[in-house]
Amino acid sequence: MFRTYRNPYTFRRKKRDRQVWKTILWLFVALVGVEVAVWLVLTLAGQRIKLANYHGQPADIYAYQLQTLNSEGKPISGHRTGQLQVQPSWPTGFALQNEQSSEYWTINAQGFRYPETLTQEKPPEEIRIFLVGSSTAFGQGLGADDQTIAARLERRLQERLEQQKRSPEKYKPTVLPTTAEGLQKIKDLPQRLKPGSYRVINAAVPGYTSGNQLAQVALEILPYQPDAIIVMNGYDDLMLSSEQDIALLQPITQRLERPMHGAWQSLTRPMRQSIRNTNTFKAVQFYLLKPQPSLLEQSLPLAEPSAQWQNHLPADTSELEQRIVRYRQHMKQLIQLCAGANVPLVIGLQPELTGITVENRQPAETAIATTLPEDYAQIIQAGYGQLNEVNKILGKAFPKNVKVLNHYRLFNDLSAVAFIDTVNLTEDGTKAIAERFYNAIAQLPQLQSAPAKKNTP
DSSP: OOOOOOOHHHHHHHHHHHHHHHHHHHHHHHHHHHHHHHHHHHHHTTOHHHHHTOOSSOHHHHHHSEEEBOTTSOBOTTSOOOSEEEEEETTTEEEEOSSEEOSSOEEOTTSSBOSSOOOSSOOTTEEEEEEEESHHHHTTTOSSGGGSHHHHHHHHHHHHHHHHHHOGGGSOOSEEOSSHHHHHHHTTSOOEEOOSEEEEEEOOOTTOOHHHHHHHIIIIIGGGOOSEEEEEESHHHHHSOTTOSSOOOHHHHHHHHOHHHHHHHHHHHHHHHHHHTSHHHHHIIIIIIOOOOOHHHHHOTTOOTTOOGGGTSOSSHHHHHHHHHHHHHHHHHHHHHHHHTTOOEEEEEOOOGGGSOGGGOOHHHHHHHTTSOTTHHHHHHHHHHHHHHHHHHHHHHSTTTEEEEEOTTTTTTOSSOOBSSSSOBOHHHHHHHHHHHHHHHHTOGGGEEOOEEOOOO
């Protein structure tokens, strides 16, 4: 009889294929076994719940990192996932998602870091002050809403009203004396603040530059009838390329420029997310790798994990000048906008680490400075000098509506640690800033209660 002929090459190929599938199967079983073993160890050690809430980095850092959503409110692939949700928004570039919260912050229905809902119709006795800015003003890294600059300023203003009631003799009287001697006695007494319910609303958004803030004030803040606006900015403007007018969510622009990369990220996202959610992956990160964001990521909320300082610092004096010109144009428009609405404006140049001299830095601040590029301090100091000149010129041009503050070197003599990265502040840092803004707000004629003249027969 005839025998069936077997091709030896086909036979060997099938045998190899079976071996490959066996290897894959055993590898899968091994991984499942490791996952079960890790789950059991974590359960017995009482660490499973703790690790279940772990997102690859410390909880406070995760809470403040951005999570980019699309117009439908779904996460955009290709971007690190944090807890603070932002969405594209025209024309401000992007905005905080309304009604979200964590153990560190609360975003209300209007997208402000404020615990209460605001109505556009302002109650008669309410005095509204809005704080606009980037991560420093927002309170990046702080433990709670009540530690922010806005919250501290609000409490300070209410304390002032209570003090005026307790010690009226320390302030100008409600009615001016009629004699020269009486007027001389009260000459140096401070004016009273207007009585009312003071609210300081934190409208800052991490990553915003002066262009974003200009659009935000025009469209999202003036409708709420502010009695005063505080703007604290500068650093993010120095770090934004002159090719951009406002800061944008980088993953969106990158996805448009690299559609295939964006499609691949979308397709693989479920698999990558599943791997990150395993006990094994989390345990390796938490106990062994202990990943931390770079100083650049902490200082600039929109910076990508793989970015370098050179991607953000101006490359030469010409590029720096173009960024300064852009800042000047935006701030001039902002001042004119507020002047037209009869809203006083306080401009504060935000603090930055290099404003503290080397010998005055605390050890923690020295450690931060040692990780910066060699030319960083020189570039930032030059940039801040020009930003300050711009603000001073604008302040002189609009003296009735603008008050200018320079916080760059505010912490040079502070004995406590002021910075957690290059610009974001500790609790001690926010206290000092809030006090300076309080002094500026208390001196605004629009918020003072001028004494009446006594009628003479």
